[in-house]
Amino acid sequence: MAATAYETSGGMLPGDQMLRRRYLVGRWLRYxxxxxxxxxxxILLIPIVxxxxxxxxxxxxxxxxxxxxxPSNPVMDNWERLLIGRPSMRWLLNSLVVAGGIAIFGVxxxxxxxxxxxxKDFPGRTLFFWMILMTMMLPRxxxxxxxxxxxxxxxxxxxxxxxxxxxxxxxxxxxxxRQYMQSIPDELLEAARMDGASELQLxxxxxxxxxxxxxxxxxxxAFMAGWxxxxxxxxxxxxxxxxxxxxxxxxxxxSGVGSIDIGVSMAGATxxxxxxxxxFLLFQNYFIKGITVGxxxx
Numbered sequence: 001m002a003a004t005a006y007e008t009s010g011g012m013l014p015g016d017q018m019l020r021r022r023y024l025v026g027r028w029l030r031y032x033x034x035x036x037x038x039x040x041x042x043i044l045l046i047p048i049v050x051x052x053x054x055x056x057x058x059x060x061x062x063x064x065x066x067x068x069x070x071p072s073n074p075v076m077d078n079w080e081r082l083l084i085g086r087p088s089m090r091w092l093l094n095s096l097v098v099a100g101g102i103a104i105f106g107v108x109x110x111x112x113x114x115x116x117x118x119x120k121d122f123p124g125r126t127l128f129f130w131m132i133l134m135t136m137m138l139p140r141x142x143x144x145x146x147x148x149x150x151x152x153x154x155x156x157x158x159x160x161x162x163x164x165x166x167x168x169x170x171x172x173x174x175x176x177x178r179q180y181m182q183s184i185p186d187e188l189l190e191a192a193r194m195d196g197a198s199e200l201q202l203x204x205x206x207x208x209x210x211x212x213x214x215x216x217x218x219x220x221x222a223f224m225a226g227w228x229x230x231x232x233x234x235x236x237x238x239x240x241x242x243x244x245x246x247x248x249x250x251x252x253x254x255s256g257v258g259s260i261d262i263g264v265s266m267a268g269a270t271x272x273x274x275x276x277x278x279x280f281l282l283f284q285n286y287f288i289k290g291i292t293v294g295x296x297x298x
Contacts, residue, residue, distance in 0.1 A: 048273070054266035055079065062262040078263035082252070082271065090241055091248040092275075095227055098163045098244055102226030103219045106170035110218050113169075114177025115207055119189065129178065136171045140231060148235060158242040163233055167226060173218040180214035181207075220283050227276060245272045 054062055056074035082088050116122075117129045147166055156162030184207070192202050208215070233244045243251070249268035252261065 051266050051273070052270050055263060055270050057263055057266075059262055062266070075263075078267040081264050082267045086248070086252070087241055087243075088245075088248065088268070088271065091243050091245040092271075094160075094237075094242060095245040095272075096275075097160050098229075098233070099223045099226035101160065101164040102167045102170075103223040105164065105168040106173050106222035107215055107219050109169050110173030110177045110222075111208065111211060111215060113174045114181050114211075114214075115203060117174070117178040118181025119184070119186070119207075129174075132169075132171050132174050144232065144235065147232070151236060157236055158239045159236075162236050163244075164226075166232060167222075167229075170218065170222050170225075173222060176218055176221075177211065177214055180211060184210055216283065220279070223279065224276065 050069070053069065053071060055078050056076070057068070057071045058075055058077070061068055061071060061073075113132070117125060151157060151162045151165075154162070156165070189202060189206065192206055197205070228246060229244075230246050230250070234247050234250075237243050237247060240248075249265070249272050252265050252268045
């Protein structure tokens with residue numbers, strides 16, 4: 001007797017075969033996409049690996065052609081010249097203080113402004129909010145001269161307050177916090193007011209704890225912005241001891257007229273990247289939350 005279609009298909013109906021085929025195709029497509037992502041990630045890591053390995057090369061090996069990826073005779077001279085011959089640890093301290101101060105003030109102002117724009121109703125609320133967002137579109141070169149004159153009149157050159165003051169208000173953080181505040185139910189706040197909570201108690205015991213994901217994301221983004229800032233810190237710091245790490249590393253590229261010390265420059269760049277890598281590894285969850293905060297809607 002001729003076998004039926006059900007028997008020849010291994011006990012599977014034609015519809016089940018189609019579903020299985022789609023499942024297999026989808027799984028292989030996911031594997032292919034994952035493979036492409038891994039390959040692209042490895043390609044993006046090549047400059048970082050080159051930078052780290054280049055910090056252990058002498059000048060002749062660093063400029064050799066064809067290039068030598070892994071140094072056959074690694075040396076520590078570049079790191080010794082960076083850490084001993086220059087005030088690199090002071091530069092690191094300056095960067096930590098400046099970036100940390102910008103992050104702290106950015107969190108405070110963003111949380112307060114975000115609460116006001118997201119949960120309070122007052123005349124001109126939308127206008128003021130868009131005015132703050134418009135400051136994100138202005139090139140820094142437009143207002144750097146007025147800031148320079150202001151800092152000169154205050155005598156804040158070569159000082160932490162001069163580097164931090166222009167970034168006390170973090171417009172991007174205000175935007176993120178306002179979006180996050182709109183996702184907090186108004187009924188929850190009204191219930192707290194009916195229980196006798198004052199505005200300060202409401203803000204301290206409800207708004208701040210509920211906004212911890214957004215606060216963490218803003219702190220990380222503001223710290224990164226303060227750490228990677230170059231132009232303002234270059235203008236304000238005229239003394240070598242007051243340089244921040246990015247500015248100090250940039251000055252390491254010129255070891256003399258017409259020459260570039262590749263090894264020391266690579267060591268300085270590696271030294272400047274290590275703190276940011278550690279922060280990313282420790283607080284990577286906040287980076288992910290920070291990407292989704294701006295998409296929240298009330």
